[in-house]
Amino acid sequence: MATISHIISSTTSTFPPPHKPSILPQPPSFLKLPTTSSTKFPAAATTTTSITSQVNLTRVNAIPSTSNSSATTTTTKFYGVCYVVRDDVDTNQIIPAKYSALNPSNPDDYEKLGSCALSGLPNSYAALRFVEENGVKSKYSIIIAGNNFGCGSSNEHAIAALSAAGTRAVVAESYGGVFLTISNSSGVILALESEVRVCEVFKTGDVATIDVGEGILVNRTTGKVYQLKSVANEDVS
Incomplete structure (x- = not known):
């Protein structure tokens, strides 16, 4: 299995040459997240890797691309381990209401929010927690979900x-x-x-790559490729 990294950029014959991603690990202005050295987002490691050299990819329900293949595009890629949840995961399951008094701009409170992320999930998830007990960070940088993820209020605290x-x-x-609008605008x-x-x-535990430029989600564990809906209206270029 490849070394896990939050975000990777790769230049292969499969994908167009990536530019510097604009989805940066930085706090949104409306959250006023802490900017002290102890709470800044870690810099993402940049490595060069080849997806096709590691797995045989099988496209599932692929939709033909309408983009001009000769055009230069900006590709944003995410690479990491997945955590899978089902339908109707609301903001109270993402971060229980009892933590609503925590201030994301306070470094200690911000860390506490992270350590409690997805702690409101049903007991059926207890055997494999998103953040390990007494942990601060999760090893899962990609969340795979069903319908209606992020329903409810308190979207800012959940994000x-x-x-x-x-x-x-x-x-x-x-x-x-x-949730989708606030998350992407942040x-x-x-x-x-x-x-x-x-x-x-x-x-x-599956390892995945998300290629925004190609509009695909690659399960590197199984070799399957899944089409993503257009993000034309989102600020990802």
Whole structure:
């Protein structure tokens, strides 16, 4: 298995040459996240790797691209270990209401939010926690979800908690409320929608690559490729 990194950029014959990603691991202005040296987001390691050299990729339910293949595009890629949840994961499951008094701009509170991310999930998830007990960060940088992820209120605290835990991207079948809009406008976590029900075909611990430029989610553990819905209206270029 390849070394896990939050974000990688790769130049291969499969993908167009990537430019510097604009989805940067930095706090959104509305959250006023801490900027002290102890709480800044870690710099992402940049490595050169080849997806196709490691797995045989099989495209699933692929939709033909309408983009001009000769055009130069900006590619943003995310690479990491996946944590899989099901339908209707609301903001109270992402970060329980009892932590709503925590201030994301306070370094200690911000760290606490991260350590409690997804701690409100049902007991069926207890055997494999998103953040290990007494831990601060999660080893899962990509969340795979079903329908209606992020429904409910307190979206800012939910996004801050996931970001503090180390989440870089969420791929869900659909989102609730304004979670998708707020998440992508914040520039901290990229929220994407899948064309198929990926929470049924991914397992927690699978390694994945998200290629925004190509509009695909690659399960590097199984070699399957899944189409993502257009992010034309999101600021990812």
